[in-house]
Amino acid sequence: MYRIGIDVGGTNTDAVIMDGEKLILGVKSPTTQDVTSGIVASLTQVLADSEIATDQIGAVMIGTTHFTNAVVERRRLSKTAAVRLCLPAAECLPPMVDWPDDIRETVGGHYWMAKGGNEFDGREISALDEDELKGIAEAIGKQSIDTIAICSVFSPVNDEMERKARDILAARLPDANFTLSSEIGRLGILERENAAIMNASLRALSAETVEAFGKALESAGLSCPCFITQNDGTLMSAEFVRAYPVLTFASGPTNSMRGASFLTGEENAVVVDVGGTSTDVGSIIKGFPRQASTSVDIGGVRTNFRMPDVFSFALGGGTIIKPEEDQPIGPQSVGYRIHTEGLVFGGKTLTATDVAVGLGMADIGDREPAGSLGKTLLSKMYAIMDEMIVNGVERVRVSPDKIPVLAVGGGSILMQDQVGELPVIKPENFAVANAVGAAIGQISGEVDRIFSLDKTSRDEALETAREEATQKAIAAGAKPDSIEVLDQEDVPLAYLPGNATRIHLKVVGDLDG
Amino acid sequence: MSVEPIKTIEKADMADIALGGAFLGTGGGGDPYIGKLMAEQALDEHGPVRVADVDEFDDDALIMPVAMMGAPTVMLEKLPKGTEVGTALSSLEAYLGAKADAIFCVEAGGLNSTIPVAVAAATGLPIVDGDGMGRAFPELQMVSMTMHGLKATPMVIADDKGNSIVINAVDNLATEKFARVATVEMGGAALIALYPMRGAEAKKAILRGSMSLIKSIGRIIDAEQAANRNPAQALASELNGIRLFEGRVHDVERRTEGGFARGSCEIVGLGPNDGASITLEFQNEFLIARRANGKPLAMTPDLICLLDLETGQPITTEQIRYGFRVIVFGLPCNPQWRSDHGLELVGPKYFGYELEYQPIEALNG
Missing domain, CATH: 3.40.50 (Rossmann fold)
Known part of the structure; x- marks a missing residue:
C-alpha cells in the first residue's frame, strides 16, 4: 500500500506519494481559503501524476499549522x-x-x-x-x-x-x-x-477542520484512514485531533526536520532551514527533533508543550547587507520582494543572495552587479554570514560527533559544502520535505510524571513508565512488536530529600496495518 | 558599584526584579516567574511597595524575612493559596506579641527574590533594602544572620490549608532540619517567616542594598538585550564583576547525592578563551569554577553566574545542555561571607570540596 503525505502551509499545500520508504513524487498547489479545495487539488494531482489507483492508498497523513495560526491571529476561538x-x-x-x-x-x-x-x-x-x-x-x-x-x-x-x-x-x-x-x-x-x-x-474549529479533511479525501475518491501529525512528528487519528487540536502546534518545523532527515537517510544530524528572512536550526536525534526544555510562547501564552528545540536567527536569502555598518548583516530583509529588489534581479538592494551569487556560490539572475563589488568585500560579508550559521549549528548540536548538516529551504544556496567542521548535505526534493515528514509519521506513547522511590527502585519505576507509555502507543494504533523507547530521562526533585523523581519517557512504533 | 538605591517597587519594576533575581540565583533558587506574577497582582491591587534602608528603622523595630521553602518544581505545580506568608507572618507576630515593622528577602536569588514583594504589597509593610545571602543558597541557616549569632527561631512555617507550625530549635542547622521535614509533610513547598530581629540587630546582620542590586542587574540585562548586546560587559563594569570565561558547553554530568542535584559541566573556550576549557561544579547552584589544570577560577561564596552568550539570559543548572554558548560571569560575594564564620557556613568545605577559599579577585588578578 502507498501513503500520501500532505503539508497545509500558509502559502502552499504540498502532497507527496510514497511507497514504503520510497518517495514516488511530490506536487505543490496554492493553499485555499477553505483549506479543503487546496487539499483536493493536491490529492487529485498527486494521484493523477503517479497514476496510482485510489484503492492502493493505505493512509493519508496531514500536517497543518491551521490551529497555531488561529491562536496567533485570535480568530475562531470558542468561549471557554x-x-x-x-x-x-x-x-x-x-x-x-x-x-x-x-x-x-x-x-x-x-x-x-x-x-x-x-x-x-x-x-x-x-x-x-x-x-x-x-x-x-x-x-x-x-x-x-x-x-x-x-x-x-x-x-x-x-x-x-x-x-x-x-x-x-x-x-x-x-x-x-x-x-x-x-x-x-x-x-x-x-x-x-x-x-x-x-x-x-479550538475544539469547534478542529471539529470543522477534521470534517473538511474527511470531505477532501472523499472528494478525491479516497476511503483510507486519515492521520494528522503532532508536535513530536508522530501521528494521531483524525478523531483524536478533533479532541486535541493543540497537539498539532509544532508540527510544521517537526515535519520539515523529519522530512530532511528521511530524504537524506541521516538519523542524527543538524537541520538548517534557510528561508527568505530567517534561518531555523534544529537537531535530529534518531530521526526525531530534539525537544526544548523551556516554556514556549504560543500567541503570547506560555505553554510547556514538547516542541522541537529550534534556534532562529535573522539570516535569509533576502537579508539586507549594509557593508559600511558595524553590524552589516540584517536583521531587515526584503523578504518575498527579493525578485524585484535584489541586485541579481535588477533591483537596488544588496542582499545575502547577491553575496552568494557574486562569489559564484550560486547561479541566479545577473551576477555582474554584485560581482562588481569585489571579492574582498563580498568575502568579508560572507564570512560574517557563515559565522552566524556556524554559531547556530553549534548551538543546537548535541554531541561532539561529526554529524552532517542538512540544508533545506529556498535560502540554502547561502550554505557551502561545510559548516565549521561538519559536512553539508542538500537533499533533492527539499521543497516537499514537510509533506514527506508527514508521510513517514509513526505512533507514539508518552509518560511524564513524578514517581516516588520509597517502595520501588529507580529501575522498577522506569519499567512502569515504559509499560504505561507502550500501552498508550498501542491504544493510539501502534504495532505492538515495533515499539521502542525513543527518549527517557529522570530528574530528581531539587531541594527535597530524595525519594521523588520525575520520569519522562516516550516510545514509538509503526502504524499498525 | 554603581547601583542606584531604589525607594519603591511598582508593577512595572517586576520584570527587572525577576531577571535580576534569576541572575543572583547563580544557577539555582527556582524560577522567579510565579513570584513575579504574585507580586504584580498584589502591586496592582494594593499599590507600590516602599523600599527602606535599614537605618531608617528604630533599634527596637521588629524586622523579619519571609520566604518560600522546599522544591520550586512543586510550587510551579501547586501554586500557593496566597495567604500562607501572611499566616506565617501573623502567627509569628502573635507568638512574639509584637507587630512587624518591616520585612525583607531571605535570599536575593531565584523565587525568593520576588515572593516578599507580594507580601509587602498586601500588608502595606515596607521592604528593607537588603537580604540574608546576597545570592541564592540551598539551606536556611546559610544566611548572614547566622554569622551574627541571630537565631532562625522562633520560626513559623505555613501551608495552603491553614496549618502553621511554630519551631523553636537549639541552633539554625537544627531549624533547617525540622523545617525541611515539615515542608515535605506540607506538600513539598511551604512559606515561612523566621529570624525575627530587632532594628539594631538588622543593622548589623543584613547584607545591605540587595533589592537595589537585583533591580540594577535586571535593568542592565534588559537594556543590553534591547540594544542587542550581551550584558556581560556592562555588568562587569557597573558591578565590579569579572567576565571569567566565554565558551560552549561541551559536557554535562548529573547525579543525586544526599538529596542534592549535583553535577558538573565542561565549557570549551571560544573567542578570547579559544583553546582553554573550564569545569563548573554545581549543587543546585554553581559552586566552583576550575581551569582544565584543576586550578580554581572562582568558588563559593563568590557568585558564579552563567549567561547565554547570544541573549544574555541567565541559565539555571537544570537548563544547561551540550552546545549552549555561554559567558561565565563572576561577582565577589558580600565581604561578610569572607569571614571565618561565613566560610564555615557556605565556603567550599561545607559543600564537600577540599579547597581553601580564595577570593575571586585574587584568583583572577
Whole structure:
C-alpha cells in the first residue's frame, strides 16, 4: 500500500506519494481559503501524476499549522470555561492570569476554582466536592458556555479528580465538550492549564477542520484512514485531533526536520532551514527533533508543550547587507520582494543572495552587479554570514560527533559544502520535505510524571513508565512488536530529600496495518 | 558599584526584579516567574511597595524575612493559596506579641527574590533594602544572620490549608532540619517567616542594598538585550564583576547525592578563551569554577553566574545542555561571607570540596 503525505502551509499545500520508504513524487498547489479545495487539488494531482489507483492508498497523513495560526491571529476561538481543582491551594494566581488581554477576552476569561487536586506524592489536597461542582455546572450553563477545560493540581501524577469532575459536570451539561489538562500537558500548572484552555477553545474549529479533511479525501475518491501529525512528528487519528487540536502546534518545523532527515537517510544530524528572512536550526536525534526544555510562547501564552528545540536567527536569502555598518548583516530583509529588489534581479538592494551569487556560490539572475563589488568585500560579508550559521549549528548540536548538516529551504544556496567542521548535505526534493515528514509519521506513547522511590527502585519505576507509555502507543494504533523507547530521562526533585523523581519517557512504533 | 538605591517597587519594576533575581540565583533558587506574577497582582491591587534602608528603622523595630521553602518544581505545580506568608507572618507576630515593622528577602536569588514583594504589597509593610545571602543558597541557616549569632527561631512555617507550625530549635542547622521535614509533610513547598530581629540587630546582620542590586542587574540585562548586546560587559563594569570565561558547553554530568542535584559541566573556550576549557561544579547552584589544570577560577561564596552568550539570559543548572554558548560571569560575594564564620557556613568545605577559599579577585588578578 502507498501513503500520501500532505503539508497545509500558509502559502502552499504540498502532497507527496510514497511507497514504503520510497518517495514516488511530490506536487505543490496554492493553499485555499477553505483549506479543503487546496487539499483536493493536491490529492487529485498527486494521484493523477503517479497514476496510482485510489484503492492502493493505505493512509493519508496531514500536517497543518491551521490551529497555531488561529491562536496567533485570535480568530475562531470558542468561549471557554476553565475549572481548576485546587482549593485551598493555588488561589493566588487564577486561570489565564498571565494571558495577553486580547486573547483572554476572545475566549471569555471565565474561570472557577473548586476543591480538589493532589500533592506531589499523590495525597489529596482536599476531596472533590460534588455539590460545589454541581453549582459550577449551573453557572457555566447560565453563561451558555459549552466548552470546558478542567485542570487539577498534580494531575500528571494522578488524573482521577479531573475525570470525576468531568463526569459530574457532563451529567448536567450533556452537550458540553471537555478537555482534561492531564491528557495534553506536563507538570507546571499554569502552562498545562493554558494549553488545556487553548485546546478547549479550538475544539469547534478542529471539529470543522477534521470534517473538511474527511470531505477532501472523499472528494478525491479516497476511503483510507486519515492521520494528522503532532508536535513530536508522530501521528494521531483524525478523531483524536478533533479532541486535541493543540497537539498539532509544532508540527510544521517537526515535519520539515523529519522530512530532511528521511530524504537524506541521516538519523542524527543538524537541520538548517534557510528561508527568505530567517534561518531555523534544529537537531535530529534518531530521526526525531530534539525537544526544548523551556516554556514556549504560543500567541503570547506560555505553554510547556514538547516542541522541537529550534534556534532562529535573522539570516535569509533576502537579508539586507549594509557593508559600511558595524553590524552589516540584517536583521531587515526584503523578504518575498527579493525578485524585484535584489541586485541579481535588477533591483537596488544588496542582499545575502547577491553575496552568494557574486562569489559564484550560486547561479541566479545577473551576477555582474554584485560581482562588481569585489571579492574582498563580498568575502568579508560572507564570512560574517557563515559565522552566524556556524554559531547556530553549534548551538543546537548535541554531541561532539561529526554529524552532517542538512540544508533545506529556498535560502540554502547561502550554505557551502561545510559548516565549521561538519559536512553539508542538500537533499533533492527539499521543497516537499514537510509533506514527506508527514508521510513517514509513526505512533507514539508518552509518560511524564513524578514517581516516588520509597517502595520501588529507580529501575522498577522506569519499567512502569515504559509499560504505561507502550500501552498508550498501542491504544493510539501502534504495532505492538515495533515499539521502542525513543527518549527517557529522570530528574530528581531539587531541594527535597530524595525519594521523588520525575520520569519522562516516550516510545514509538509503526502504524499498525 | 554603581547601583542606584531604589525607594519603591511598582508593577512595572517586576520584570527587572525577576531577571535580576534569576541572575543572583547563580544557577539555582527556582524560577522567579510565579513570584513575579504574585507580586504584580498584589502591586496592582494594593499599590507600590516602599523600599527602606535599614537605618531608617528604630533599634527596637521588629524586622523579619519571609520566604518560600522546599522544591520550586512543586510550587510551579501547586501554586500557593496566597495567604500562607501572611499566616506565617501573623502567627509569628502573635507568638512574639509584637507587630512587624518591616520585612525583607531571605535570599536575593531565584523565587525568593520576588515572593516578599507580594507580601509587602498586601500588608502595606515596607521592604528593607537588603537580604540574608546576597545570592541564592540551598539551606536556611546559610544566611548572614547566622554569622551574627541571630537565631532562625522562633520560626513559623505555613501551608495552603491553614496549618502553621511554630519551631523553636537549639541552633539554625537544627531549624533547617525540622523545617525541611515539615515542608515535605506540607506538600513539598511551604512559606515561612523566621529570624525575627530587632532594628539594631538588622543593622548589623543584613547584607545591605540587595533589592537595589537585583533591580540594577535586571535593568542592565534588559537594556543590553534591547540594544542587542550581551550584558556581560556592562555588568562587569557597573558591578565590579569579572567576565571569567566565554565558551560552549561541551559536557554535562548529573547525579543525586544526599538529596542534592549535583553535577558538573565542561565549557570549551571560544573567542578570547579559544583553546582553554573550564569545569563548573554545581549543587543546585554553581559552586566552583576550575581551569582544565584543576586550578580554581572562582568558588563559593563568590557568585558564579552563567549567561547565554547570544541573549544574555541567565541559565539555571537544570537548563544547561551540550552546545549552549555561554559567558561565565563572576561577582565577589558580600565581604561578610569572607569571614571565618561565613566560610564555615557556605565556603567550599561545607559543600564537600577540599579547597581553601580564595577570593575571586585574587584568583583572577
